[in-house]
Amino acid sequence: MQSDRPAARPVGRGAKVRTAVHAATLAELVEKGYAALTVENVAQRAGVHKTTVYRRWNDRESLLTDALAEHLAADIPIPDTGAIETDLRALAHGLVQSFASPTGQAVLAAMFTGAAHLPEIATARRRVFHDRLVRAEPVVTRAVERGELPAGTDPAELVRTLVAPIYLRLLMTAEPVDAAVADQTARVTLAAAQAGALRPASPSGRHGRG
Amino acid sequence: MQSDRPAARPVGRGAKVRTAVHAATLAELVEKGYAALTVENVAQRAGVHKTTVYRRWNDRESLLTDALAEHLAADIPIPDTGAIETDLRALAHGLVQSFASPTGQAVLAAMFTGAAHLPEIATARRRVFHDRLVRAEPVVTRAVERGELPAGTDPAELVRTLVAPIYLRLLMTAEPVDAAVADQTARVTLAAAQAGALRPASPSGRHGRG
Secondary structure: OOOOOOOOOOOOHHHHHHHHHHHHHHHHHHHHOOOOOOHHHHHHHHOOOHHHHHHHOOOHHHHHHHHHHHHHHHOOOOOOOOOHHHHHHHHHHHHHHHHHOHHHHHHHHHHHHHOOOOHHHHHHHHHHHHHHHHHHHHHHHHHHHOOOOOOOOOHHHHHHHHHHHHHHHHHHHOOOOOHHHHHHHHHHHHHHHHOOOOOOOOHHHHOOOO | OOOOOOOOOOOOHHHHHHHHHHHHHHHHHHHHOOOOOOHHHHHHHHOOOHHHHHHHOOOHHHHHHHHHHHHHHHOOOOOOOOOHHHHHHHHHHHHHHHHHOHHHHHHHHHHHHHOOOOHHHHHHHHHHHHHHHHHHHHHHHHHHHOOOOOOOOOHHHHHHHHHHHHHHHHHHHOOOOOHHHHHHHHHHHHHHHHOOOOOOOOHHHHOOOO
């Protein structure tokens, strides 16, 4: 489950600064939290001048959202185990693990508590989620091709069903999120998909209470 | 789907003040939002003196969380339609509708954005969710008695599965939440429950990745 995809950007001085500043932002977030995050501290930790940071990011808010989005875009490997059951479990475990580390906890706290009031954060959340939906789509396509899931199974709906109980526990109920939770949501999602409940609803069903 | 349960508390002067202050708190929240909420404005709107408010609530935070918890505890009727399919749809529609009104929107914004940093809010969320789980339990018990769901179906897990995609859209993806979303999550939950995926996992399954 290690992610060792090649870097997408050419690695020059600019990319190095970007990586260093992102890493410093997350480290500051882990140590001090959102309220205490300053561009000055981030620059110092990254070993660059404050103006170098301000040349690339307008303010601490855009720096923060950029670092969060970058972190979240990379941190969940997309599995290809050859079977939908193990793929779904791996996806759910990957999400659970991404929130288990100190960085994951700090990112979660910033996105949903400390910085929840920033419009940029809402945009970052949507973008991250959309990226993940797109990246996970092949998991469903392959399962349909293998005949494991009904044709027409909606990848976006499947991913929503899989991850929703994890976010519910993290954001609403503050219940523990562990391997058992990942297994359980994978089990529910597989059962619903196999029963055809993750295909688009029939027109009559859709208009039932519209 | 009207909620006309009898009031649980004796209706005296104290209960009237409490109700009036709660209503004023929610109205202020709808009009001005969390950041602008003051005890002074709430008292004025409720037609009581500021000291009357402070006699019952320590500060605006405890007033707010109390008003939110009261609002959320009462706003979703528990259905008993005689069939699990329509009960699940009614439950999901009730939750969707509770967030559709201006008050629902203001409550959501306060709980998950404006006041998300308050420890009291996290406690209120957990309490509200637990209360709802307990209230919804008979829906599952009755379905098992009617033979519609497998024995051992876990009511808490069923409710989590039902509501999770609604909260995911509200809190993470900012996708629309409407009647179609309610129907879809009811469909997924029913399929998973009928397949036995909402019974506690077998010990071997639970320890698979623990």
